[in-house]
Amino acid sequence: MIIDCHQHLPSIEKTKTLKKSKAQLLEELRRNKVDYAILIPDNTPKSDIGNLDEVLQLIEDDKQLHVMGTIDIQKRNYPAQTQKLDQLFQFRSIVAVKIFPGHDTIYPTDKRLLPVYELCIKYDLPVVIHTGASSKHPEQARYNDPKYIIKIAEKFPALKIVIAHYFYPRVEYCYELTKAYDNIYFDTSGLADEEVIADTGFAKIKRVLTLTARERPNNIVFGTDYAMCSIRKHIELVESLEVKRQTKDKIFSENAIKLFHLKL
Numbered sequence: 001m002i003i004d005c006h007q008h009l010p011s012i013e014k015t016k017t018l019k020k021s022k023a024q025l026l027e028e029l030r031r032n033k034v035d036y037a038i039l040i041p042d043n044t045p046k047s048d049i050g051n052l053d054e055v056l057q058l059i060e061d062d063k064q065l066h067v068m069g070t071i072d073i074q075k076r077n078y079p080a081q082t083q084k085l086d087q088l089f090q091f092r093s094i095v096a097v098k099i100f101p102g103h104d105t106i107y108p109t110d111k112r113l114l115p116v117y118e119l120c121i122k123y124d125l126p127v128v129i130h131t132g133a134s135s136k137h138p139e140q141a142r143y144n145d146p147k148y149i150i151k152i153a154e155k156f157p158a159l160k161i162v163i164a165h166y167f168y169p170r171v172e173y174c175y176e177l178t179k180a181y182d183n184i185y186f187d188t189s190g191l192a193d194e195e196v197i198a199d200t201g202f203a204k205i206k207r208v209l210t211l212t213a214r215e216r217p218n219n220i221v222f223g224t225d226y227a228m229c230s231i232r233k234h235i236e237l238v239e240s241l242e243v244k245r246q247t248k249d250k251i252f253s254e255n256a257i258k259l260f261h262l263k264l
Contacts, residue, residue: 001253004029004037004231005260006128006164006189006223009055011048018050022058025227029064032231035253036064036264040098040128043070049227056093066262068128069094073112074104082115089123095260096120096162098128101148102140108148117152117159126160126185126259131167131174135199141167146177153181160259164223165190169200171208179215185259186212188251189223192233206240213243213251221256 009021029037041047041055050058052070059065069085071078088094097116101108108129120127129149133141146167153161162185167174171191178184190196191205212220224234238251256262 001036001249002032002034002235003222003253003256003262004034004224004226005162005221005256006187007037007039007226008041008228009039009049009058010227012050013048018054018058021050022062026064028226028231032235034231036066036262038066038068038095038256038260040068041070043072043098043100043104056088063264066095066260067093069097071097071099071116072104073106073110073116078112079115082119085116086119089119089125092263094125095262096126096128098130098164100130101143102130102133105143107143108152117156120160121156121158124160125261126162128162128164128187130164132165132169132190132196134195135169141170146174149184150178150181153178153184157183159183160185162187162221162259165196165225166205166208168196168205171200171205175208175212182219185219185221185255187221187223188234188238189225190229192237193225193229206237209237210241210243213241213247217243217247217250218255218258220251221259222252 010024012018012021015021015024039055041050041052045051055067069088071081085097097120117127131144160183164187166186222238224231238248
Protein backbone atom coordinates (compact mmCIF):
# COMPACT_ATOMS: atom_id res chain seq x y z
CA MET A 1 0.00 0.00 0.00
CA ILE A 2 1.11 3.54 -0.76
CA ILE A 3 -0.23 6.66 0.97
CA ASP A 4 0.98 10.01 -0.37
CA CYS A 5 0.89 12.35 2.62
CA HIS A 6 1.75 15.56 0.79
CA GLN A 7 -0.15 16.46 -2.36
CA HIS A 8 -1.81 19.46 -3.97
CA LEU A 9 -4.39 19.67 -6.71
CA PRO A 10 -3.09 20.49 -10.20
CA SER A 11 -3.41 24.18 -10.99
CA ILE A 12 -6.65 25.29 -12.60
CA GLU A 13 -4.54 27.44 -14.92
CA LYS A 14 -3.99 24.17 -16.78
CA THR A 15 -7.12 22.18 -15.94
CA LYS A 16 -9.63 25.09 -16.02
CA THR A 17 -11.73 23.74 -13.10
CA LEU A 18 -11.06 22.13 -9.72
CA LYS A 19 -13.24 19.20 -10.73
CA LYS A 20 -10.94 18.53 -13.67
CA SER A 21 -7.94 19.00 -11.34
CA LYS A 22 -9.31 16.28 -9.10
CA ALA A 23 -9.87 13.96 -12.08
CA GLN A 24 -6.27 14.50 -13.19
CA LEU A 25 -5.00 13.81 -9.68
CA LEU A 26 -7.02 10.59 -9.39
CA GLU A 27 -5.68 9.41 -12.72
CA GLU A 28 -2.12 10.09 -11.53
CA LEU A 29 -2.78 8.09 -8.35
CA ARG A 30 -4.10 5.20 -10.42
CA ARG A 31 -1.16 5.31 -12.81
CA ASN A 32 1.34 5.16 -9.95
CA LYS A 33 -0.64 2.67 -7.84
CA VAL A 34 -1.06 5.10 -4.95
CA ASP A 35 -3.93 3.94 -2.76
CA TYR A 36 -4.65 7.08 -0.71
CA ALA A 37 -3.53 10.70 -0.62
CA ILE A 38 -3.66 13.69 1.71
CA LEU A 39 -4.37 16.97 -0.07
CA ILE A 40 -3.05 20.32 1.12
CA PRO A 41 -5.20 23.31 0.12
CA ASP A 42 -3.84 26.82 -0.11
CA ASN A 43 -4.31 29.12 2.88
CA THR A 44 -5.62 32.00 0.77
CA PRO A 45 -9.25 32.58 -0.30
CA LYS A 46 -8.47 32.59 -4.02
CA SER A 47 -6.00 30.01 -5.25
CA ASP A 48 -5.31 28.00 -8.40
CA ILE A 49 -5.05 24.84 -6.27
CA GLY A 50 -8.15 25.47 -4.18
CA ASN A 51 -8.68 26.86 -0.70
CA LEU A 52 -9.70 24.78 2.31
CA ASP A 53 -13.46 25.05 1.78
CA GLU A 54 -13.20 24.26 -1.92
CA VAL A 55 -11.03 21.19 -1.41
CA LEU A 56 -13.19 19.85 1.41
CA GLN A 57 -16.27 20.15 -0.78
CA LEU A 58 -14.47 18.60 -3.74
CA ILE A 59 -13.46 15.41 -1.93
CA GLU A 60 -16.49 15.15 0.36
CA ASP A 61 -17.59 11.72 -0.87
CA ASP A 62 -14.20 10.36 -1.92
CA LYS A 63 -12.69 7.96 0.62
CA GLN A 64 -9.42 7.81 -1.28
CA LEU A 65 -8.60 11.42 -0.46
CA HIS A 66 -8.01 13.18 2.87
CA VAL A 67 -7.36 16.85 3.62
CA MET A 68 -5.05 18.93 5.81
CA GLY A 69 -6.35 22.12 7.33
CA THR A 70 -4.54 25.37 6.54
CA ILE A 71 -4.45 28.77 8.22
CA ASP A 72 -3.13 32.25 7.50
CA ILE A 73 -2.31 33.88 10.84
CA GLN A 74 -1.34 37.09 9.07
CA LYS A 75 -5.02 37.77 8.44
CA ARG A 76 -6.94 39.61 11.14
CA ASN A 77 -9.58 36.87 11.31
CA TYR A 78 -7.11 34.17 12.31
CA PRO A 79 -8.91 33.44 15.64
CA ALA A 80 -12.01 32.55 13.59
CA GLN A 81 -9.85 30.35 11.37
CA THR A 82 -8.61 28.53 14.48
CA GLN A 83 -12.19 27.95 15.65
CA LYS A 84 -12.99 26.53 12.24
CA LEU A 85 -10.04 24.14 12.47
CA ASP A 86 -11.35 22.96 15.83
CA GLN A 87 -14.71 22.10 14.26
CA LEU A 88 -13.06 20.34 11.31
CA PHE A 89 -10.91 18.28 13.66
CA GLN A 90 -13.93 17.43 15.75
CA PHE A 91 -15.80 16.03 12.74
CA ARG A 92 -12.64 14.37 11.37
CA SER A 93 -12.83 16.44 8.20
CA ILE A 94 -9.09 17.16 8.38
CA VAL A 95 -6.17 14.97 9.46
CA ALA A 96 -3.54 17.65 10.20
CA VAL A 97 -2.78 21.36 9.90
CA LYS A 98 -0.18 22.73 7.48
CA ILE A 99 1.64 26.02 8.08
CA PHE A 100 3.81 27.79 5.51
CA PRO A 101 6.71 29.71 7.10
CA GLY A 102 8.84 30.98 4.26
CA HIS A 103 5.93 31.31 1.87
CA ASP A 104 4.33 33.35 4.65
CA THR A 105 6.57 35.76 6.55
CA ILE A 106 6.06 34.00 9.88
CA TYR A 107 8.18 31.82 12.15
CA PRO A 108 7.00 28.53 13.70
CA THR A 109 7.51 30.20 17.07
CA ASP A 110 4.94 32.95 16.35
CA LYS A 111 2.67 33.15 19.40
CA ARG A 112 -0.39 33.36 17.14
CA LEU A 113 0.24 29.70 16.23
CA LEU A 114 -0.01 28.47 19.82
CA PRO A 115 -3.78 27.79 19.59
CA VAL A 116 -3.14 25.71 16.46
CA TYR A 117 -0.53 23.63 18.25
CA GLU A 118 -2.87 23.16 21.20
CA LEU A 119 -5.61 21.94 18.85
CA CYS A 120 -3.24 19.42 17.27
CA ILE A 121 -2.37 18.12 20.73
CA LYS A 122 -6.04 17.98 21.70
CA TYR A 123 -6.90 15.77 18.73
CA ASP A 124 -3.53 13.95 18.62
CA LEU A 125 -2.97 14.95 15.00
CA PRO A 126 0.16 16.55 13.55
CA VAL A 127 1.15 19.99 12.43
CA VAL A 128 3.05 19.91 9.13
CA ILE A 129 5.61 22.67 8.65
CA HIS A 130 6.92 23.81 5.28
CA THR A 131 10.71 24.09 5.29
CA GLY A 132 13.55 24.73 2.89
CA ALA A 133 14.36 27.32 0.25
CA SER A 134 15.32 27.11 -3.38
CA SER A 135 18.37 28.83 -4.81
CA LYS A 136 15.96 31.32 -6.39
CA HIS A 137 14.48 32.28 -3.00
CA PRO A 138 17.14 31.68 -0.32
CA GLU A 139 15.50 34.26 1.96
CA GLN A 140 12.65 31.84 2.70
CA ALA A 141 14.89 29.61 4.82
CA ARG A 142 15.22 32.26 7.53
CA TYR A 143 11.59 31.66 8.51
CA ASN A 144 11.52 27.85 8.62
CA ASP A 145 14.93 26.93 10.01
CA PRO A 146 14.67 23.78 12.18
CA LYS A 147 16.26 25.74 15.03
CA TYR A 148 12.81 27.28 15.51
CA ILE A 149 11.00 23.97 15.10
CA ILE A 150 12.94 22.30 17.92
CA LYS A 151 11.85 25.12 20.22
CA ILE A 152 8.25 24.14 19.52
CA ALA A 153 9.09 20.46 19.97
CA GLU A 154 10.60 21.23 23.37
CA LYS A 155 7.73 23.45 24.50
CA PHE A 156 5.07 20.98 23.34
CA PRO A 157 6.46 17.43 23.75
CA ALA A 158 2.99 15.99 23.04
CA LEU A 159 2.80 17.82 19.69
CA LYS A 160 3.58 15.72 16.63
CA ILE A 161 5.50 17.82 14.13
CA VAL A 162 6.15 16.85 10.50
CA ILE A 163 9.02 18.64 8.79
CA ALA A 164 8.15 18.85 5.10
CA HIS A 165 10.92 18.90 2.48
CA TYR A 166 13.67 18.26 5.06
CA PHE A 167 14.83 21.89 5.01
CA TYR A 168 16.55 21.32 1.68
CA PRO A 169 19.27 21.96 0.66
CA ARG A 170 20.55 21.68 4.26
CA VAL A 171 19.19 18.19 4.85
CA GLU A 172 22.13 17.01 6.95
CA TYR A 173 21.87 20.04 9.22
CA CYS A 174 18.14 19.39 9.60
CA TYR A 175 18.63 15.78 10.65
CA GLU A 176 21.45 16.46 13.11
CA LEU A 177 19.49 19.27 14.77
CA THR A 178 16.23 17.35 15.12
CA LYS A 179 17.16 13.68 15.54
CA ALA A 180 16.91 13.73 19.33
CA TYR A 181 13.23 14.73 19.31
CA ASP A 182 10.81 11.81 19.29
CA ASN A 183 7.88 14.08 18.39
CA ILE A 184 9.50 15.30 15.16
CA TYR A 185 8.71 13.45 11.93
CA PHE A 186 9.80 13.96 8.32
CA ASP A 187 8.11 13.60 4.94
CA THR A 188 9.91 12.91 1.68
CA SER A 189 8.00 15.51 -0.34
CA GLY A 190 9.96 17.39 -2.98
CA LEU A 191 13.19 15.49 -2.40
CA ALA A 192 13.06 13.77 -5.81
CA ASP A 193 12.41 17.05 -7.62
CA GLU A 194 15.05 18.06 -10.17
CA GLU A 195 15.55 21.53 -8.69
CA VAL A 196 15.89 20.16 -5.15
CA ILE A 197 18.37 17.53 -6.31
CA ALA A 198 20.37 20.19 -8.17
CA ASP A 199 20.51 22.39 -5.05
CA THR A 200 21.11 19.58 -2.56
CA GLY A 201 22.75 16.64 -4.35
CA PHE A 202 21.10 13.25 -4.85
CA ALA A 203 23.77 11.35 -2.91
CA LYS A 204 23.25 13.60 0.12
CA ILE A 205 19.46 13.25 -0.05
CA LYS A 206 19.66 9.47 -0.29
CA ARG A 207 22.23 9.27 2.52
CA VAL A 208 20.15 11.34 4.94
CA LEU A 209 16.90 9.52 4.11
CA THR A 210 18.61 6.16 4.55
CA LEU A 211 20.02 7.29 7.90
CA THR A 212 16.58 8.51 8.99
CA ALA A 213 14.92 5.26 7.91
CA ARG A 214 17.47 3.16 9.79
CA GLU A 215 17.62 5.19 13.00
CA ARG A 216 14.04 6.46 13.13
CA PRO A 217 11.96 4.08 10.98
CA ASN A 218 8.69 5.13 12.63
CA ASN A 219 9.22 8.87 12.03
CA ILE A 220 9.28 9.17 8.27
CA VAL A 221 6.30 9.23 5.88
CA PHE A 222 5.97 9.23 2.12
CA GLY A 223 5.07 12.47 0.36
CA THR A 224 5.64 13.84 -3.14
CA ASP A 225 4.44 17.47 -3.41
CA TYR A 226 2.42 16.52 -6.49
CA ALA A 227 1.32 18.23 -8.75
CA MET A 228 4.52 20.28 -8.63
CA CYS A 229 6.65 17.13 -8.39
CA SER A 230 6.60 13.61 -9.82
CA ILE A 231 4.95 10.83 -7.83
CA ARG A 232 6.89 8.17 -9.73
CA LYS A 233 10.30 9.73 -8.97
CA HIS A 234 9.49 9.87 -5.26
CA ILE A 235 8.46 6.22 -5.23
CA GLU A 236 11.73 5.37 -6.95
CA LEU A 237 13.65 7.44 -4.38
CA VAL A 238 12.19 5.50 -1.45
CA GLU A 239 12.68 2.20 -3.23
CA SER A 240 16.35 3.09 -3.75
CA LEU A 241 17.04 3.42 -0.02
CA GLU A 242 19.29 0.75 1.43
CA VAL A 243 16.86 -0.42 4.09
CA LYS A 244 14.70 -3.48 4.71
CA ARG A 245 11.41 -4.01 2.90
CA GLN A 246 9.64 -3.74 6.24
CA THR A 247 11.05 -0.23 6.71
CA LYS A 248 9.95 0.83 3.23
CA ASP A 249 6.45 -0.43 3.99
CA LYS A 250 6.43 1.75 7.09
CA ILE A 251 7.46 4.78 5.03
CA PHE A 252 4.95 4.11 2.26
CA SER A 253 1.90 3.59 4.45
CA GLU A 254 2.13 2.17 7.98
CA ASN A 255 3.57 5.26 9.64
CA ALA A 256 1.02 7.52 7.97
CA ILE A 257 -1.92 5.43 9.15
CA LYS A 258 -0.76 5.83 12.75
CA LEU A 259 0.39 9.45 12.54
CA PHE A 260 -2.73 10.81 10.82
CA HIS A 261 -5.15 8.31 12.41
CA LEU A 262 -6.38 7.37 8.95
CA LYS A 263 -9.53 5.29 8.69
CA LEU A 264 -9.14 3.56 5.34
